[in-house]
Amino acid sequence: xxxxxxxxxxxxxxxxxxxxxxxxxxxxxxxxxxxxxxxxxxxxxxxxxxxxxxxxxxxxxxxxxxxxxxxxxxxxxxxxxxxxxxxxxxxxxxxxxxxxxxxxxxxxxxxxxxxxxxxxxxxxxxxxxxxxxxxxxxxxxxxxxxxxxxxxxxxxxxxxxxxxxxxxxxxxxxxxxxxxxxxxxxxxxxxxxxxxxxxxxxxxxxxxxxxxxxxxxxxxxxxxxxxxxxxxxxxxxxxxxxxxxxxxxxxxxxxxxxxxxxxxxxxxxxxxxxxxxxxxxxxxxxxxxxxxxxxxxxxxxxxxxxxxxxxxxxxxxxxxxxxxxxxxxxxxxxxxxxxxxxxxxxxxxxxxxxxxxxxxxxxxxxxxxxxxxxxxxxxxxxxxxxxxxxxxxxxxxxxxxxxxxxxxxxxxxxxxxxxxxxxxxxxxxxxxxx
Ligand SMILES: Cc1ncc(COP(=O)(O)O)c(C=O)c1O
Numbered sequence: 001x002x003x004x005x006x007x008x009x010x011x012x013x014x015x016x017x018x019x020x021x022x023x024x025x026x027x028x029x030x031x032x033x034x035x036x037x038x039x040x041x042x043x044x045x046x047x048x049x050x051x052x053x054x055x056x057x058x059x060x061x062x063x064x065x066x067x068x069x070x071x072x073x074x075x076x077x078x079x080x081x082x083x084x085x086x087x088x089x090x091x092x093x094x095x096x097x098x099x100x101x102x103x104x105x106x107x108x109x110x111x112x113x114x115x116x117x118x119x120x121x122x123x124x125x126x127x128x129x130x131x132x133x134x135x136x137x138x139x140x141x142x143x144x145x146x147x148x149x150x151x152x153x154x155x156x157x158x159x160x161x162x163x164x165x166x167x168x169x170x171x172x173x174x175x176x177x178x179x180x181x182x183x184x185x186x187x188x189x190x191x192x193x194x195x196x197x198x199x200x201x202x203x204x205x206x207x208x209x210x211x212x213x214x215x216x217x218x219x220x221x222x223x224x225x226x227x228x229x230x231x232x233x234x235x236x237x238x239x240x241x242x243x244x245x246x247x248x249x250x251x252x253x254x255x256x257x258x259x260x261x262x263x264x265x266x267x268x269x270x271x272x273x274x275x276x277x278x279x280x281x282x283x284x285x286x287x288x289x290x291x292x293x294x295x296x297x298x299x300x301x302x303x304x305x306x307x308x309x310x311x312x313x314x315x316x317x318x319x320x321x322x323x324x325x326x327x328x329x330x331x332x333x334x335x336x337x338x339x340x341x342x343x344x345x346x347x348x349x350x351x352x353x354x355x356x357x358x359x360x361x362x363x364x365x366x367x368x369x370x371x372x373x374x375x376x377x378x379x380x381x382x383x384x385x386x387x388x389x390x391x392x393x394x395x396x397x398x399x400x401x402x403x404x405x406x407x408x409x410x411x412x413x414x415x416x417x418x419x420x421x422x423x424x425x426x427x428x429x430x431x432x433x434x
Contacts, residue, residue: 001390003035005050010035024159028397030378031385042069044408047394055394056413059322060404062396063241063266064357066326067312068408073271077311078304084117087302095301097309102268102276105249105317108237108258112278113287114301118240118265119147121275122203124287124295125261126151129201129234131293133282139193139202141184142166143211143370143400146203146238146263155181157210159368162398184208184369188206194231201234201261206251209241211373212358213402215366228260234283240265240275241402247323248316254354267316270308273299289379322407326355330405333357336418344429346380355404355405357385360427365395373400380428387424393417 013020015424017101021027021036028036037049045068047057057069067074081094095114102112115121126149128136138151143166145158153168154176155161156426160166167176180199182189193199206221208214228235237259243250244267261279268274276282299305334352337359341348347363360367361380367373381399388395393416395403 001053001392002051003037003049003053006034006038009038009050020244025162025396025398025401030162030164030399031382031397033386033389033397036312036397037389038270044068044070045406045410045413049344053392055389055392056409056417058395058403058405058417060406061266061271062401063245063404064269064271065404066245066267066322066406067270068406069314071315071408072314073315074308074311078270078308081307082304086304087299089298092141092301092303092306093209094303094306094310098268098301098306098313100315101310101317102264102278105313106243106262106264106278107237107249107252108260108262108280109278110281111284112276113284113295114306115275115277115295116297116302117147118238118263118275119149120295121240121263121265121277122152122236122238123149124293125236125263125277126201126203127287127295128277128293129236129261131286131291133198133200133232133234135198135200136178137180137197137199138178139180139182139190139199141204141208142181143184143214143373144203144205144208144238145210146205147240150175151179152203154179155370157208157400159398160209161400183371184214185217185220186369187220187227190224191227194227194233199233201236202228203236203238205241206237206239206255206257207242207246207353207356209356209358209402210400211354211370212376212400213356214349214359214368214369214373215353216255218250218255218257219252221255225257225259228257230265234261235259236261236263238263241356243267244313244316248320267312267340268309269305270310270312271307272308273302274305274309320397323354326405326407329409330357333405333414333417337421340418340422340425344425345432346425346428348375356402358399358402380431383428383431384421384424387427388420391420391423393420
């Protein structure tokens with residue numbers, strides 16, 4: 001495969017954009033690659049780069065594209081309004097349509113505010129929880145990523161972990177002192193903390209997918225719900241990834257646990273920029289202009305994004321079998337990955353939930369938290385990533401992210417993926433044998 005155009009673009013970008021990219025993981029730094037691929041277009045489960053290489057895609061824009069690239073239903077709906085105008089800074093019908101669908105489907109949400117990104121949604125939800133409780137401190141879990149607002153960039157996952165650190169520079173001590181962190185899954189410590197300190201909220205990815213995927217135990221989330229109720233702490237489920245992915249109603253429907261506030265993003269914009277925070281009416285009515293918790297946005301509830309999100313969610317709602325099929329396809333890959341690992345003597349732990357999975361290159365029975373995931377062999381991951389890419393399969397360029405499946409990944413794509421995975425595992429096995 002030739003990557004000349006991508007390499008040239010990257011060289012040019014390096015002089016113009018920090019690190020040549022607009023989001024750090026895209027740089028392919030941790031997988032020792034000369035340059036990332038620059039994407040020209042996508043269709044179904046596939047993307048095409050500027051050198052016209054074709055790939056089966058397991059990034060799927062990091063989650064929004066559960067229907068695959070350019071799904072006809074979404075494109076058709078977007079086309080209907082794209083020529084009307086782009087953004088008005090005034091309300092449109094499409095925001096109300098999307099809000100109505102979200103409120104109908106997501107169990108905890110009685111009212112919802114649309115934003116432009118997941119980062120804005122989590123930042124605003126935390127602010128709202130502080131206003132509601134009159135408390136300052138918040139609790140998050142090590143390795144969970146909730147976007148890049150100051151208060152949440154502590155012991156963070158995703159791109160920070162990928163590049164070998166967890167806390168961002170440039171955040172004041174004042175902010176840092178109010179963000180407390182604990183290991184994911186450690187209910188006893190959460191209980192101790194909440195009994196001894198006044199905490200405004202717990203924010204949690206109900207299925208953490210930013211330190212690699214963690215298979216959550218339902219009891220942990222149930223415990224969080226119980227303790228937060230007892231201590232009048234706001235429970236925020238950050239469902240930016242899991243919303244409309246793990247089940248139509250997200251992780252809260254899947255586990256049958258209702259948080260006070262929920263943050264959404266990704267799928268609810270169908271591939272266009274969006275986010276949302278919502279929850280109990282009583283809390284949401286503190287948001288301006290009803291109350292004085294300020295949130296605003298020039299492009300909040302953008303009509304094109306709202307329309308694309310509405311089309312995506314409507315399609316999911318009309319085809320409820322999608323979730324079962326996605327999980328079956330994921331299990332098909334995961335089962336075969338485990339067989340390949342055994343065949344070539346490669347240590348792996350594969351975590352999967354719904355249409356997400358992570359292959360941890362690690363000699364552990366289970367990866368349950370950040371401490372475990374940090375034990376992964378990133379050199380083996382890098383061999384895996386590069387073999388996949390050089391043979392037309394794009395997987396996340398980081399050990400600490402999840403693979404995303406879409407409904408466009410059919411048996412044909414899965415079987416080709418497994419053929420290339422076999423090449424990767426063979427290579428890693430041979431390296432280990434040396
Ligand atoms: C769980 C979670 N929350 C929040 C965010 C931030 O969303 P955005 O990238 O749209 O700002 C992300 C992004 O990946 C995420 O995975």
